[in-house]
Amino acid sequence: MRASYNGHYRSFPSYRRGFDSHRPLQKSSESRPESRLGGFLVSRICFQHRLMNHDPQDDAGADGNDQPDVNIAENATLRHRRIRSFVTRAGRVSPGQQRAIDDLGPRYVVPYTPQPGDWDALFGRQAPRVLEIGFGMGATTAEIAAARPGDDFIGVEVHEPGVGALLKLIGEQGLGNIRILQHDAVEVLEHMIAPDSLDGVHIYFPDPWHKARHHKRRLIQPKFVALLVSRMKPGGYIHLATDWQNYAEQMLEVLSAEPALENTADGYAPRPEFRPVTKFERRGLRLGHGVWDLMFRRR
Numbered sequence: 539m540r541a542s543y544n545g546h547y548r549s550f551p552s553y554r555r556g557f558d559s560h561r562p563l564q565k566s567s568e569s570r571p572e573s574r575l576g577g578f579l580v581s582r583i584c585f586q587h588r589l590m591n592h593d594p595q596d597d598a599g600a601d602g603n604d605q606p607d608v609n610i611a612e613n614a615t616l617r618h619r620r621i622r623s624f625v626t627r628a629g630r631v632s633p634g635q636q637r638a639i640d641d642l643g644p645r646y647v648v649p650y651t652p653q654p655g656d657w658d659a660l661f662g663r664q665a666p667r668v669l670e671i672g673f674g675m676g677a678t679t680a681e682i683a684a685a686r687p688g689d690d691f692i693g694v695e696v697h698e699p700g701v702g703a704l705l706k707l708i709g710e711q712g713l714g715n716i717r718i719l720q721h722d723a724v725e726v727l728e729h730m731i732a733p734d735s736l737d738g739v740h741i742y743f744p745d746p747w748h749k750a751r752h753h754k755r756r757l758i759q760p761k762f763v764a765l766l767v768s769r770m771k772p773g774g775y776i777h778l779a780t781d782w783q784n785y786a787e788q789m790l791e792v793l794s795a796e797p798a799l800e801n802t803a804d805g806y807a808p809r810p811e812f813r814p815v816t817k818f819e820r821r822g823l824r825l826g827h828g829v830w831d832l833m834f835r836r837r
């Protein structure tokens with residue numbers, strides 16, 4: 539049976555309740571349908587006002603309200619929605635990235651569909667398959683894919699300039715073993731990756747969501763890890779890296795508590811040869827910041 543992610547859900551804030559058909563009717567509105575209509579119109583106007591004035595920063599609860607208000611428009615008909623690990627940013631796509639998207643996108647970007655992908659057909663071969671979540675600008679992805687030509691890499695990233703940047707590297711270096719999905723990795727895992735099919739998972743420097751009230755947005759949570767593990771082959775590995783100590787501790791705790799995983803190291807792992815040190819990481823190391831790698835294997 540396929541595992542499905544039932545992470546964190548939130549209730550809609552009060553301004554949405556005008557749309558909540560499950561809410562018990564007030565006695566007065568039951569007897570006076572016109573007041574129900576009035577209430578509906580008022581909440582509709584408030585809702586539209588919120589939509590028009592929506593600030594993406596509110597997505598992270600920056601309005602002082604701890605309830606993130608992400609993508610209200612997209613989800614206007616849903617009562618509950620998942621808290622996402624990312625905020626959709628407008629990000630500028632450079633002309634070079636756009637060219638790469640136009641020229642190489644049709645070949646290397648796999649459109650999201652809520653069905654398992656035929657990855658052998660999409661790569662044109664059968665080879666060990668590694669999923670990378672949140673590849674950013676794709677430099678690490680390209681470097682690892684170039685060094686491991688016998689493996690195939692599915693890179694998932696929501697940020698469009700990052701997709702363009704990785705496509706550009708694919709074109710410049712002639713990398714045939716990468717495919718890209720521009721979509722929420724949770725949904726990709728749920729729907730497009732078959733159970734027991736991945737040989738490896740890479741998640742490098744996932745957003746640390748520093749503030750305690752945003753920790754619920756961190757990707758590495760028990761239910762997400764259970765979903766990940768269900769998509770890995772027995773013997774497959776999961777490799778994480780972070781430069782945020784508090785998140786490293788959470789990662790170690792969550793992965794150690796997952797019964798289907800075993801730690802390949804005693805606590806944190808040494809950086810494996812195949813993971814290059816990023817520019818950003820090198821600067822952090824010079825400033826005395828730490829980096830923690832974790833390497834677990836599915837039993």
Ligand SMILES: C[S@@+](CC[C@H](N)C(=O)[O-])C[C@H]1O[C@@H](n2cnc3c(N)ncnc32)[C@H](O)[C@@H]1O
Pocket residue numbers: 623624671672673674675678694695696697700721722723724741742743744745746757816
């Ligand atoms: C802090 S960046 C790290 C990028 C890169 N791995 C690196 O080491 O430089 C985290 C990236 O994860 C992406 N991301 C976060 N949650 C995601 C999700 N659920 N699905 C796909 N991408 C996600 C973000 O868009 C962002 O680019």
